[in-house]
Amino acid sequence: MKSLDQADLCIRNVKVFNSCFREFNQADVYVKDGLFLYIDQKRNGEVNAKQEIDGRGRYMIPGLIDIHMHIESSMVSPEAFCNYTAGNGLTTIVSEPHEIANVCGKQGVKAMIDSGSKSPYDCYYAIPSNVPIMGRDYETSGGTITCEDMLELKEEERIICLGEVMNFREIIEENDSEVGKFIDIVHPKQPAYPLEGHCPALKDFDLARFLYRGIQSDHCTHDLEELKQRFSNGMFVQLQDVMITEEVIRFVCENSLYEHFCFVTDDVLPDILYRRGHVDALMRKAISLGMRPEDAIYCTTCTPARRMNLLDRGVIAPGRLADFVLLDDLNSMRIAGTYKKGRCIFNGNRQEEKKEYGLNGLFEDTLHSRKLVPEDFRIYVEGEDRTVKARVMEVNPYSNRTDEVFVQMRVKNNELLWKQTDCRLVMVIERHGRDNRIAYGFACGSVLKNGACASSYSHDSHNLIVLGNNEEDMLLAINRVIDMHGGICVALDGEISAQIALPIAGLLSKKTVEETALDFEKVRKAFDDQGYEHLNSIMNFTLLSLTCIPVLKLTDRGYLNTETFRIEKLYEEME
């Protein structure tokens, strides 16, 4: 007998997804040595199998693939993340670890890779390309990633692409940059090496300039015209949650653009992961908006694999990796089992191993900040008592954009009396051990109304951030974050309302996904209860310091206008 006559596993009589015709066919599927051996539609039993699974009534699709996401957003270790998300049908991810890189540099990336190697499925990584995001002039990060670092990381076996190039201005303005150097070294020799993009709002010649360097994908929010330009200019489009709308789904379906896009999660917070799911939820959402299940499956398996040159997977066919998911039906799409290289990694019942997760004990003491004292909250202003125009970030409930507005404030006894307005005070405190400098700003609009919130998770440099309507609660919240070696904390009336500890790099919990999600949910409830009105309140809070979103943001260096790239003063004198 030839060795291939003896398979390891047979899934009998199952409806198998065919990626070419995008349809299901009844077949017996044989697996050998981790690969699909034979999709036997004739079902005449010419192959033996050591083990059999009855697939009657079930649907078999390729393992799900998410090629643009950040594990850090789910605030757990890669190991915990992957163990859990096997239950979401994932069998391959490409995570871009720029959050930890901003705190711990390339050693952080390597620790993530190491933790991901304990995953039951393939946990690949992208090279963080903009650390710190806008360069070193605008904020203090704990780590930096140079061109040399990127070249070193590229040699890591689990690293398969350049992560989203976020500083698109640098590229289109043809400025010298670390990532620009890297691209110029790698792209001419390896034009197939994926260079991932991030270019909200870019259009026309600006978009062309960005692509000219060799970048070929984008996953940002766009209106339909921008989206059309991306497809039209040969880009591979990665649709994240906010982009999966009826209008967009109609557009891609009417134009049969399936081979040119996939679904990606980008950032999934712990409670969303726990309550709603992962890229499987996006697939279901697209179907609910009118996409045929067969097309949605295709765009969550075959096309992301191809974009990442992972040509050994994403398709159920002889010789490909036996990564697959069994579904109870195509309506609920309930996942009855997930298999990686033919091995069951999720049996339909979620059970997380309770243990202390971590990155091998690394990065558990990264908050290099003294405790704050009441004096830190007093905003000193030189000169006479007067009224000034304070610069304020106006937050709206539906986006992470912050507009620059001015609010009149009294100066009395060299102190800015912000509490007489309805502005909340925001402080960003350098925490990477450089100088613990404190930058002050204000926020108005839909941010937290009562009490205070504080976080060591604050994009992209992850300095400490605290926001509130009174110094006492702010002091309580931020010092609790420091005590926890990182985390998010909400306080009201002199008491902690909720908190989550994120002791690894100030970003990640040491707990399971479920435990982390339940902690996080309490924090989110406190945000809600204390009046933070936003689609994604905690996320919005941690983005008040992110310098790639318009218009006015606060870093440890002070206010930055992210359109002009000018550092702005906290207040202006009245004319």
Place this chain on the structure above:
Amino acid sequence: MKSLDQADLCIRNVKVFNSCFREFNQADVYVKDGLFLYIDQKRNGEVNAKQEIDGRGRYMIPGLIDIHMHIESSMVSPEAFCNYTAGNGLTTIVSEPHEIANVCGKQGVKAMIDSGSKSPYDCYYAIPSNVPIMGRDYETSGGTITCEDMLELKEEERIICLGEVMNFREIIEENDSEVGKFIDIVHPKQPAYPLEGHCPALKDFDLARFLYRGIQSDHCTHDLEELKQRFSNGMFVQLQDVMITEEVIRFVCENSLYEHFCFVTDDVLPDILYRRGHVDALMRKAISLGMRPEDAIYCTTCTPARRMNLLDRGVIAPGRLADFVLLDDLNSMRIAGTYKKGRCIFNGNRQEEKKEYGLNGLFEDTLHSRKLVPEDFRIYVEGEDRTVKARVMEVNPYSNRTDEVFVQMRVKNNELLWKQTDCRLVMVIERHGRDNRIAYGFACGSVLKNGACASSYSHDSHNLIVLGNNEEDMLLAINRVIDMHGGICVALDGEISAQIALPIAGLLSKKTVEETALDFEKVRKAFDDQGYEHLNSIMNFTLLSLTCIPVLKLTDRGYLNTETFRIEKLYEEME
């Protein structure tokens, strides 16, 4: 001014092919440093260009790409081939040089690469994977390619895939083989490295066994069921001329399979190249059979590039290689110009440089054979005078299959009197300097009726082959081939009817495509005049020795039944 504001070239006001939407849009197209810079549909002139081309009324499509072909079939040097076929719109080819490898081994492959480096466009190569085609037991080749050779060739910059694995039996029967060893070394580490297949008639579990090893493409002739199985099993299908039929085109169009196949030429003889064209002709043929031009263009540019991981081309978009073709219109598809990296390599008027082409003087003396003498044509048979059943290859006009038939022949004075039948004598003479052994066989059916034909081009080992109805013409023809250091010669009534010299490895002319084609046409006419009735007479003749086609073939070792792989006797005794 930023440097990108100054382009090198602008093609103004042209109808540009968009590969995503598979449609044409009016635009100004800017090129800089060999790459597309900007496809400006708004045409508001914000970019400057040093040079302009008026594209009004014209269509701009990506440069054509042929990823499965053998330059040797066109019997000219790679340099001459590429210079000429720029006029067919080609800007990238992947040639599989197993013909020369069978004569000259890996040094032959390297000489082809060297000649291809003088091409105006990208001349890539595939690693010849079965040299000699069925191993060393069935024929004598001049060169062999071992696993080690393949690994060495893989490191060549211009080599980008493993060429068609033709000995599919070896693979599915799990026998040890050189190419099997190579695949097992390369595929697990580099699953995206293209492994090209060749698997006529394979279906069901046999096809699955073939694919299980990692092979993912095929370009052979199939009925619709076989073709469907290939698509269905995740293969990339390469449609060659004979497969481009109304039925197949209807099937791929009705199922929108465009992303899963491309057009390839495989073997184009010199006169066909000259009179009909190259892959451009296949594109036109598909359109004439009902495919939309936009879809046919897509499958001759974008999909072949992707199959070969050449992600820097095949699409007109910012950052991709500025390889393009200007067409006068979509009906004639007359090529008005071909551009490689923005440089014009064909201006609409064909002009070949007349010079002596070659492979740097290499392989010009590869016919290690003595001249034949009349005694060589006498077939000696032991024993008494009697009648025997001679084994005969029956040739039919529509395929290259040869059936095994038996014809009664008289033995008299120890000589086989074949001329009393309507069989023609076929002789294969070892010519690689080993032993000059001669194998005898017979052919009947639609082969040459009168006179003789001889060739040093005879698949796959390229020993000498001669066929005829009389010894005198056979002797004349074969000795002329030897005098020319290789070539094809036809003789009738004691005179040469036509000849073409192929002095390089006995395979390639030193002339231009036009000169070679005109010589070749005369030979083809002589084949026709002397009664060779076949769709592709010369090709059919040179395939009488090809051991991967059923059923009975003749090598220098004698008859081989290519289904049982038994060496068969020239005749059997009567029962």
